[in-house]
Amino acid sequence: MAEQYGAFTTGTGPPRIGVRTDDHVLDLTEAAHAQRRPYAHLVEGPTLNPLMAAGPEVWAQVREDVGRWEPTIALSDVTPHLPFEVADYVDFYSSENHAANVGRIFRPGGDPLPPNWKHLPIGYHGRAGTVVVSGTDVVRPRGQRKAPDDPAPTFGPTRRLDIEAEVGFVVGVPATRPVPLGDFDRHVFGVVLLNDWSARDIQAWEYVPLGPFLGKSFATSVSAWVTPLAALDGARTRPPARTGPLLPYLDDTGTPPWGLDLTLEVELNGTVVSRPPFATMYWTPAQQLAHLTVNGATLRTGDLFASGTVSGPAKDELGSLLELSWGGRDEIATGAGKRTFLEDGDEVVLRATATNGVRLGEVTGRIRPHGA
Amino acid sequence: MAEQYGAFTTGTGPPRIGVRTDDHVLDLTEAAHAQRRPYAHLVEGPTLNPLMAAGPEVWAQVREDVGRWEPTIALSDVTPHLPFEVADYVDFYSSENHAANVGRIFRPGGDPLPPNWKHLPIGYHGRAGTVVVSGTDVVRPRGQRKAPDDPAPTFGPTRRLDIEAEVGFVVGVPATRPVPLGDFDRHVFGVVLLNDWSARDIQAWEYVPLGPFLGKSFATSVSAWVTPLAALDGARTRPPARTGPLLPYLDDTGTPPWGLDLTLEVELNGTVVSRPPFATMYWTPAQQLAHLTVNGATLRTGDLFASGTVSGPAKDELGSLLELSWGGRDEIATGAGKRTFLEDGDEVVLRATATNGVRLGEVTGRIRPHGA
Known part of the structure; x- marks a missing residue:
């Protein structure tokens, strides 16, 4: 290790x-x-x-x-x-399998991917102040929930509490200029596992048109231990073949690739329910950082950006319960009974191992009921 | 003063x-x-x-x-x-006139307001690390732009650089529990003017489905001087009548209102082009803070949340060039010629005066070309 x-x-x-x-x-x-x-x-x-x-x-x-x-x-x-002070937190959406699954579940009948998806790594800012260290309990959030058939929203604890299994990248060296693909490892210090807890009912009602807000901002867990980027040199791999042309600032065909061959593991109440393969991510972290800074946005030490949910093509490679249960339709067997979404008391553990044998720090969290 | x-x-x-x-x-x-x-x-x-x-x-x-x-x-x-260290930055979207105008310009033929708009103050996280003090030059950002008729996006400097005239609220006292409407002034220290610079072509291409990102993250300017909230006690006013029922945590009918009677002033190259009335905002800052924290999200000292673009019902009360030019259709007379969006060298000044005579600190910024 x-x-x-x-x-x-x-x-x-x-x-x-x-x-x-x-x-x-x-x-x-x-x-x-x-x-x-x-x-x-x-x-x-x-x-x-x-x-x-x-x-x-x-x-x-x-x-x-x-x-x-x-x-x-x-x-x-x-x-x-918490191993580092978080400056800004950005969450990407870079797994093609995940994005297409979410499109099929939330917008059935439409195109699974939005038209911009293959042109840029879609991302948005999350709440830096609620990033917590592995082991911190997560209190079930409350908020406005409205199913499509409900006449009006109701207020209460989320009924669709979910995980997102992600890999996070931690910026060490600040930047005042755009970071080209080749400078990725001059700025990024290390890698964490990250669970982007998500309240799907709150998110579904609030996210049009300005994106997720309270459905995510209550907590984001990161591993207590940061793996130095250099330790993953032996796990670098070429990302999947691109199915569309890339603008020059995102075109990594001429540079050593920043895909990473990691296998994640999602454990729910003691049962491994999924093994998402990070090597299937369409956009690499180097492309994410190049995109994040190309408009002139500066970088600070402690900036954290996450991959987005990692989902492979197979049914046992999905990085969220939303996908594993297909929008709540199918039950998932866990060590504490069947689940669609998380129940109070449930414990989630994310792990990851790279092809070169390096492991990332695990990230754990247990759900506490609201008011407890 | x-x-x-x-x-x-x-x-x-x-x-x-x-x-x-x-x-x-x-x-x-x-x-x-x-x-x-x-x-x-x-x-x-x-x-x-x-x-x-x-x-x-x-x-x-x-x-x-x-x-x-x-x-x-x-x-x-x-x-x-910069008068305070920014923790998290949240931008709301609380002017009904502005939200409806944006809906009409970007989604003609559809409902001007999204279905959630009257139920909750829509907001999203922005980039805290690129909040800058008044007087800081703003470099024209580059990014992916795609007009609806373009076959593919192109890369380059934004062609639709815009302002958003907003009022920002600065959190002093942290919170680990939701902040009810009546506790607003126990947490908020003061008020700034804020210009949420926006690259409309970058934003239009990127923002579905996760919200604005690079179209906003290059710079947000705040006034150098913070007006204490207590100085605006004499400017408090009742917000506009609500046209739909509110969930209890947002219902301010029984509490002293936190509408504020401020008149903003947008000056472009020496010419006042608009006077947006803050009293027309549908959601008050107290409702914004109650919403932001209702899911359990904690507050830190330095958290900044902004009102969203302030636009009144009249043509000379709009808080963005997007609205003043109606999507680039109409020209706006300024002291340096006619404009639809901002040109390099343009200078923007935002000012505001409350009915009790109190003025907010002004926020200024000049556009520098990319690469200069």
């Missing part, structure tokens, strides 16, 4: 920077100071942001050091914290 | 906190320390965030003090900075 970076405490005091390898953690804050490393001031905690801002040369130096140092703290003895 | 709060420098060194009255500024950082005021540590700069977080009792104490102290620095001698 490659090393992963995070923020942790073992008792009182502010979070320190830790490096996890399997089930042990190295206290990097302590080690860097004890060894008088030149980057010690960047790993004082409470978040990874100063280290993330320092850039690839420093990241490589740290990786080299931690490969020699022994992690001595048992993982079970540490309390993980 | 009521006092306004901001961050400023006069030479080198980090920004200090200033209080503007007309054309003079009080150095609050210095005055609070010299007078040994108990809140002195909250106004050390470089932003208003610590003061904003302290709550209404401290805000009132500061207002009382600054009413007695003489502002001695000429406004022309200070350089203003």
Whole structure:
């Protein structure tokens, strides 16, 4: 297993920077100071942001050091914290299977994909302030819900609470100019797993014309441990063949590809219900970052952008319950009975392994009833 | 004129906190320390965030003090900075005239308003990292543009660069629970003018199904000076009569209303082209905040939410060039020739005055060509 970076405490005091390898953690804050490393001031905690801002040369130096140092703290003895301070959070929509499935479920009879889908990686801003670390309970949100046949919306707890299994990319080095495809790894520090919790009934009623808002903004969970992008070099792969021409800023045919061969795992109440293949994503994270910045939007350390729900073509490769239950029609067998959407008390775990053997940090969350 | 709060420098060194009255500024950082005021540590700069977080009792104490102290620095001698650190930025869509006009221009033949519009204040998250202070030049963004008749999108500078005249509300006191209508002024510190620059051709091509993204994310300008909410007490007014029933969390018939009687002014190249009346907004900022938090989304100090484009019913009360030119059909006379959308070099100034005589800080911006 490659090393992963995070923020942790073992008792009182502010979070320190830790490096996890399997089930042990190295206290990097302590080690860097004890060894008088030149980057010690960047790993004082409470978040990874100063280290993330320092850039690839420093990241490589740290990786080299931690490969020699022994992690001595048992993982079970540490309390993980949100590993980085989130600046802006953007969520993309880059799985063709997922986008087409959602189109078929929400807009039956129409084209499954909107006309812009093959021309640009569709994305939107989410709520940075409600990104939470793995292990944080998720309270069932309330809001306005209206089924197509209801005469008016009603208010109450969502009846269609869902997950979205995603991969998130964390920006380290800021940018004031557009980031071309080839500069992706000069800006992105690492990779997290991300669960973009979604209240489908709230979302369906609110999202036309300005996009998802309260259906998503109550919570987004990220793994406590960030896998450095460099650890995934051996998992790079070519994305699926493009079925339409790309504008030059998105055309990656001449550059080393930024597809990643990761297999995700969605576990619901102890049962693995899906294994979404990240290599099927139509748009790569390098294309997402190029698109996000091409209009002149600047990047800050801590900017987080997520892939969108990862869904493969097979029935057991879907990254949301919306798709797995086909809009609530089919039941899914879990370790605590059959489900269409999430019930109170349900626990979701996302995991991912790359073809080069590297694992991403897992992301877990349990549903708490409203008012509990 | 009521006092306004901001961050400023006069030479080198980090920004200090200033209080503007007309054309003079009080150095609050210095005055609070010299007078040994108990809140002195909250106004050390470089932003208003610590003061904003302290709550209404401290805000009132500061207002009382600054009413007695003489502002001695000429406004022309200070350089203003972004007055607060933006946490999350949300943009609403709460003018019925504006929403109906956009519907008529973009979706002719359909219903002007989407079916949810009278049930909830529609909103979405924008990019916090590209909120800039008044006076910052705005570089014309590039992106994918596709007119309905074009066979494919092309890439280049936007041809339909627009403004949106809005009023922004700045959260001071965080919240971990929904904020009911009656608690609005326990959380909101103050009010800014806001120009939500918009690239209409980029936006039109990208926004279905997940909402505006690159058409907005390149820049959002806010006034350098924040007017305390309490200074607008005398401008409170009842919002327009609601034409549909409201769910209880949005029903403000039993509470003192949070409509505000402000007249905005849109100046383009020295010519006032519009005077949008804020009192015509269908949804009040208190309803916006109640909606934003009703799903359990938490609030942070520095959260900024904007009203959406303010447009009145008359032709000279529209808050965007999209509406003033009716989708580019009609020309608008300005001090530098006729316009439909913005040309390079154009300067936009937004101002606002309340019925109680209080003025909001103005927000200005000049368009720079791409690559200049």
